[in-house]
Every structure is written in C-alpha cells, then in structure tokens.
Amino acid sequence: MTFYFKLQFLRLKRLLAESGLPPAIGMILLVIGFVVGSMYLFYKVDFASWAYLAIALFAVAQAGNKSRTDQLLLLFPRKMYWNIRIRENLFIALPFALFLVAQVHYLTAAGLLALALSLAIVPFPNLLRFTFPTPFKWIPFELPAGFRKSWWIFAVAVFLLVKGIQVNNFGLSLAALVLSQLAMMSFYALPEMIYYVWIYARRPGPFLFHKIRLAWLGLSLITVPLGLVVIFSFPEQLAVSAAILILGYLFVATMILAKYSAFPREMSVPQALLFGLSVWFPPMLLIMLPVFYQQAVRQLNAILP
Amino acid sequence: MIRLHEISKAYGNHQVLDGINLDLSPGHVYGIVGENGAGKTTLFRCIAGLEPCQGTIQAPTQPLKDHTGFLPTNPEYLSRITGWEYLKLMSIARDLREDDFAAQNVFDLPLDQYAQTYSTGMKKKLALMGILLQKNDLFILDEPFNGVDIHSNMIIQDLIRKLRSLKKIILISSHIFATLQESCDSIHLLQAGKIAKSVLPEDFGVLEEQMKTFVVGDRINRIRLG
Structure with missing residues (x-):
C-alpha cells in the first residue's frame, strides 16, 4: 500500500x-x-x-x-x-x-x-450508464461533453442569477454570467487525442476558426440569455454587462488558441500564466490573441499539413 | 495509385521501418502481417500522416490524410460523447452533412449511449462506421477483426469486398491469418522494418506455413506447463 x-x-x-x-x-x-x-x-x-x-x-x-x-x-x-x-x-x-x-x-x-x-x-x-441530455448534440464534441460534465455549474449560475435579481444585487447577477462563461471556457482547457484533430480535412487556420465558431455558437446559446436577463434587470449597468458578455467571446477564443498553441501537450505553466494575465487584464488580449494564434498554427501544421 | 517510396522511421537508435516500398492500386486489398513490434502500426501511422517519417508518399489527391480513414487497433473515445455524436463529429470533420446514422447502423450499435461505455468490439465497430461514413479513398484498418464477434466479422468481410468494388484502397493488418486469406489481393510480411516477402493469393498457404515454422517452431516447449 x-x-x-x-x-x-x-x-x-x-x-x-x-x-x-x-x-x-x-x-x-x-x-x-x-x-x-x-x-x-x-x-x-x-x-x-x-x-x-x-x-x-x-x-x-x-x-x-x-x-x-x-x-x-x-x-x-x-x-x-x-x-x-x-x-x-x-x-x-x-x-x-x-x-x-x-x-x-x-x-x-x-x-x-x-x-x-x-x-x-x-x-x-x-x-x-445514463446519457445526460444536451442542447449541443448537433455540434460535437467539446460542447455536448462539456455540458454533460458541467451542467450543475449552469444550474448554480441560474440560481445565483435569480437570487441576485431577488435581492437586487447586480454583482451577484454578474457573477452568475461570469460563472457560466468560465464553465464554457473549461470545455476547452485540456487537449484532446491527436486523432480527433487529425480527422479534420482542414488546414490549421480554418480548423481554429471552425472551433472558435462552434464555441461562440454554444456560448451564445448559454450566456446570451443569462446576459440579457442581467441587462433587463439592471439596465443602468448596461455598459458593464455588455462588456462582460463580449469579453466572454474573446476569452473563449483565447482559450481555444492557447490550448492548441501547446497541442498535443497541455498548456505549459508560462502559457497558462500568460492566458491568466490576459483574463485578468483584457487589453493584453490584443497581444496574446495573435501570439497564441501563430503558436497554434505552428503546432497544428504537423497534424494538419 | 498510392506509391510508398523508401519509408523509414526510427525512434532514437531503434529503426522501426527501414526503406518500405509499396504500390497501392485502387480496388485492391493489401494485407500486412508481422510479429508484434514488427512495425505494422508505425507504417500505418506514417501513411496516415499521424507520424512523421522519411521517404515519400505519392498520392493522386493531396494531402492524403484528407481522404484516409484510419481504424486504430484500440479506438479511444472522448468522454461523455454518444455513438451518434461521434459519427456526427467524424462527418463534420470532413464537411459532410450526414446525420442519418440510425438507418446506416449496420452493426446495430446503441448510438444513444456513451461510446466510452461500449465493449471492445463495439468500440471497434463504431470507429469503423465513422471512417466508412467519411467516404474515404484509402482505408487503413489496424486489426479490424480483433475483439469483434463472429457475425460482425462476416459483415466486415462483406464491407471490405464492397469497398474493393468501389475502387477504394484497403490496407489491413491482422493476426488472424484466415481473415486476410479471405479478403486480400496480396499479403506482405513485415520483418525487422522491411517488407521481407510479398505473396499473391495462390501462395497464401505457403506463407502461412512458413510463418508457423519460423514464428512458432518448438518455442511452446520452453514453458514448463503442468
């Protein structure tokens, strides 16, 4: 033992x-x-x-x-x-x-x-043994797999949103939106097996845009309704809510690019730190998005020549 | 035609493939045999483009991988993805709008269950369905009969015949010689990273006997049984 x-x-x-x-x-x-x-x-x-x-x-x-x-x-x-x-x-x-x-x-x-x-x-x-229903059946694999793993986080987010509106707490409602965005980002945190990239008849650039497009579709289905509820409940905070909603799209795209920038390995600590810094200080995205994109294309070139 | 020219692959000092030359014509089934570690899977991965290698692979359509279906020995599945979603992913990967998988479910797989919960044979059949639905030109089947029940074995043999008639190129490895005898137009023996022998159907029996003598010999007497 x-x-x-x-x-x-x-x-x-x-x-x-x-x-x-x-x-x-x-x-x-x-x-x-x-x-x-x-x-x-x-x-x-x-x-x-x-x-x-x-x-x-x-x-x-x-x-x-x-x-x-x-x-x-x-x-x-x-x-x-x-x-x-x-x-x-x-x-x-x-x-x-x-x-x-x-x-x-x-x-x-x-x-x-x-x-x-x-x-x-x-x-x-x-x-x-039980197949958990998902709204993302038609767009495998990250979205249905991630939703089945993290559905309870979305349930918590909805609960927080309702509570936030009940007690008129904008911060709590916004936390619900951010929580659902973080859950969506987590779908893209770990690299898949090489085979699931190799099967694509796409070059690295179109492959990355395809992944981002599907992620944004999923993000829209989950976070836009939550974001709209926050905006209608707290109209005076429209600018903040809209900014967080839009940043969610940029963060998910950055997450995908960061994942493939190290593919097929997991993100290294320096890469994860740079990603974390971008989330903490969003203007850094202006630099990190193209950097991660170039690294991702380089990493994928060997698999999607 | 796909032409493999001087394909070599080494891991450090270990030479796994050493100058493989092979011409693959449409409408033909090629069997690859060899002991464990002979380099069959490495050769397959090199042709599929999953492994970098030396030498050249000439193909009418490039990149070859975009028209290749590769069935691995042990297909691995993503967690919490159903059989149906796996097939959908395989279709999306090739920009196909296929989703009528229930009608094409030749192996009667439970497509609404998570693929990771499938048995070994079911996993193999799902992976095979995935590459068939992609309408590839080249099929690389690494041990397609392994772990699969006898009924499905017969279906797979029929599918191979159908693919051949559709002028597809099929490469198969199998440790069950009889399955290759039934489906292949030629069998190639891989030894020490080289094609040691290539035989046509009339000599399949001779090759099997030679392999038995060479590989089995009297080695079972070495183990003290009973």
Missing part, C-alpha cells in the same frame, strides 16, 4: 515536471494557490463555507469514479482496497477541512471529513 501512495506522489511530480516546473516549486505554488484561492472565496462569496464544502466534495468524488475503483479492486485485496480508498478521500478532504477549521467552521469541517469517509465506503453510482 505504501508503494501505491509513493507511486501517486511520483505521478504528481512527473505531472509537474511535464508542465515545465521543477516539482518542488510546483508543489509550493500548488499550496500557495490553494490557500490564496480559498481565502479569496471566503472574502468574496456569501455562504462561502457551503460553496467550499461543495468544491471539496467534488474533488473527493473524482477519486471515486467507477473505472478507477474497478482498477483498484482488481489490483488489491478487499481489505487493502478499503484502506486505500479511505486514506485517499481523507487525504483530498484534509486541506479543505483544515482551512474550514482556520475559518472557525468546525461543524462544516467535521461534516466534510465524515462525507469523505462515507464516499469511500459507499460505492459511487456509475452515472455513465
């Missing part, structure tokens, strides 16, 4: 090394990122402890997916399997629980650990 956990640690180190960072620095950055992100959430969001609990449980649930637990069951005797699953879940939940304790949310922290423990013991239902 110790060897299994050593192996997981080794995999994490390799993952960090592949992203272009020395593993030690990568781990320090991960810890800093976790603490800063957690503090930001508690600073910005009402009822942050509930949102934090949901995020923590989502992270814990990732370790319990069916194919993964099946593999563990095949590898290890039953007793050792339970030991591994319990330790894994507690290991993932612990940083969240410690932060909740630091924020004096003792009950939530205890609840999180108890839920993490029970998720290790209760078999996770195989949701893949």
Whole structure:
C-alpha cells in the first residue's frame, strides 16, 4: 500500500515536471494557490463555507469514479482496497477541512471529513450508464461533453442569477454570467487525442476558426440569455454587462488558441500564466490573441499539413 | 495509385521501418502481417500522416490524410460523447452533412449511449462506421477483426469486398491469418522494418506455413506447463 501512495506522489511530480516546473516549486505554488484561492472565496462569496464544502466534495468524488475503483479492486485485496480508498478521500478532504477549521467552521469541517469517509465506503453510482441530455448534440464534441460534465455549474449560475435579481444585487447577477462563461471556457482547457484533430480535412487556420465558431455558437446559446436577463434587470449597468458578455467571446477564443498553441501537450505553466494575465487584464488580449494564434498554427501544421 | 517510396522511421537508435516500398492500386486489398513490434502500426501511422517519417508518399489527391480513414487497433473515445455524436463529429470533420446514422447502423450499435461505455468490439465497430461514413479513398484498418464477434466479422468481410468494388484502397493488418486469406489481393510480411516477402493469393498457404515454422517452431516447449 505504501508503494501505491509513493507511486501517486511520483505521478504528481512527473505531472509537474511535464508542465515545465521543477516539482518542488510546483508543489509550493500548488499550496500557495490553494490557500490564496480559498481565502479569496471566503472574502468574496456569501455562504462561502457551503460553496467550499461543495468544491471539496467534488474533488473527493473524482477519486471515486467507477473505472478507477474497478482498477483498484482488481489490483488489491478487499481489505487493502478499503484502506486505500479511505486514506485517499481523507487525504483530498484534509486541506479543505483544515482551512474550514482556520475559518472557525468546525461543524462544516467535521461534516466534510465524515462525507469523505462515507464516499469511500459507499460505492459511487456509475452515472455513465445514463446519457445526460444536451442542447449541443448537433455540434460535437467539446460542447455536448462539456455540458454533460458541467451542467450543475449552469444550474448554480441560474440560481445565483435569480437570487441576485431577488435581492437586487447586480454583482451577484454578474457573477452568475461570469460563472457560466468560465464553465464554457473549461470545455476547452485540456487537449484532446491527436486523432480527433487529425480527422479534420482542414488546414490549421480554418480548423481554429471552425472551433472558435462552434464555441461562440454554444456560448451564445448559454450566456446570451443569462446576459440579457442581467441587462433587463439592471439596465443602468448596461455598459458593464455588455462588456462582460463580449469579453466572454474573446476569452473563449483565447482559450481555444492557447490550448492548441501547446497541442498535443497541455498548456505549459508560462502559457497558462500568460492566458491568466490576459483574463485578468483584457487589453493584453490584443497581444496574446495573435501570439497564441501563430503558436497554434505552428503546432497544428504537423497534424494538419 | 498510392506509391510508398523508401519509408523509414526510427525512434532514437531503434529503426522501426527501414526503406518500405509499396504500390497501392485502387480496388485492391493489401494485407500486412508481422510479429508484434514488427512495425505494422508505425507504417500505418506514417501513411496516415499521424507520424512523421522519411521517404515519400505519392498520392493522386493531396494531402492524403484528407481522404484516409484510419481504424486504430484500440479506438479511444472522448468522454461523455454518444455513438451518434461521434459519427456526427467524424462527418463534420470532413464537411459532410450526414446525420442519418440510425438507418446506416449496420452493426446495430446503441448510438444513444456513451461510446466510452461500449465493449471492445463495439468500440471497434463504431470507429469503423465513422471512417466508412467519411467516404474515404484509402482505408487503413489496424486489426479490424480483433475483439469483434463472429457475425460482425462476416459483415466486415462483406464491407471490405464492397469497398474493393468501389475502387477504394484497403490496407489491413491482422493476426488472424484466415481473415486476410479471405479478403486480400496480396499479403506482405513485415520483418525487422522491411517488407521481407510479398505473396499473391495462390501462395497464401505457403506463407502461412512458413510463418508457423519460423514464428512458432518448438518455442511452446520452453514453458514448463503442468
């Protein structure tokens, strides 16, 4: 069992090394990122402890997916399997629980650990047996796959939007719009297998524009209705709402170009940082959009000659 | 005609393909045999343009990859994509407006289920349907019969015959010699990165016997059974 956990640690180190960072620095950055992100959430969001609990449980649930637990069951005797699953879940939940304790949310922290423990013991239902309906069936693959993975984020966004209008809070309503835009961007964060690019009878430029066009179509179907509700509910904030709505299109395009700028590898840390900077300071898009485009064309030239 | 001239590929010091020459004519089925690691898949990936290589590939329509359907040994699927959506993606990739997949579902696949949940054989059949719907000119089928049930094997054999009559070029690798004997116009033995032997149908039996003698020999006596 110790060897299994050593192996997981080794995999994490390799993952960090592949992203272009020395593993030690990568781990320090991960810890800093976790603490800063957690503090930001508690600073910005009402009822942050509930949102934090949901995020923590989502992270814990990732370790319990069916194919993964099946593999563990095949590898290890039953007793050792339970030991591994319990330790894994507690290991993932612990940083969240410690932060909740630091924020004096003792009950939530205890609840999180108890839920993490029970998720290790209760078999996770195989949701893949059920085909989740999607409005994007006709435009595979990122949109239907992403929607099925992130539908609950859109549900949260709609809930926030309704709440924001009810309490006349423009910031909360705008957060709902931004949340749905971020979810759409996440559809394009990870590279697909080379085969799914190779199948296209397009050169790199038209291929990228095709991907962006479909993404914008999906973005329009999801975020424009939300944006219009925000605009009609808070007409005095029209300029801000419209700007955020339009920026969503630019961010999704940048995300796609950034993904293919490193293809078939995942984005390196410097590339991800540049992308993050562009989101934080949108005028940088004027530089980064053409830079990512040129890099993406270069990377795709070998696959789409 | 597609002409492969001096195709070579090395990974570091390991020479996988060493000067492959092969002419592929429309309406012909070519079998490629060889041991595991002989370079069959690498050759296929080089022809498909999935792997850079040395040498030249002359084809009437360029780039060749835009008219090539490649069936990998183990097709990998994107998560949370149904069989129907996979076929739609394959059509969109070639600018085809095809979506009547239910009517063309020759393997009776559950197209409304996630492709990642399919069995090994079903995954292979879905991938095959995908490249067939693209109306390619060249079909590269890496182990098309592997993991597929006997009924579907017969359908695949029929499909290959149909493709041949439509003047398509078909390249097949298989470890089941009988399947190649049934469908190929010629079989090429890949050994140490070279085409060691090319035979026509009348000599398929001889090649099979030679392979048995060379590959199997008395090696099973090495393992202490029982």
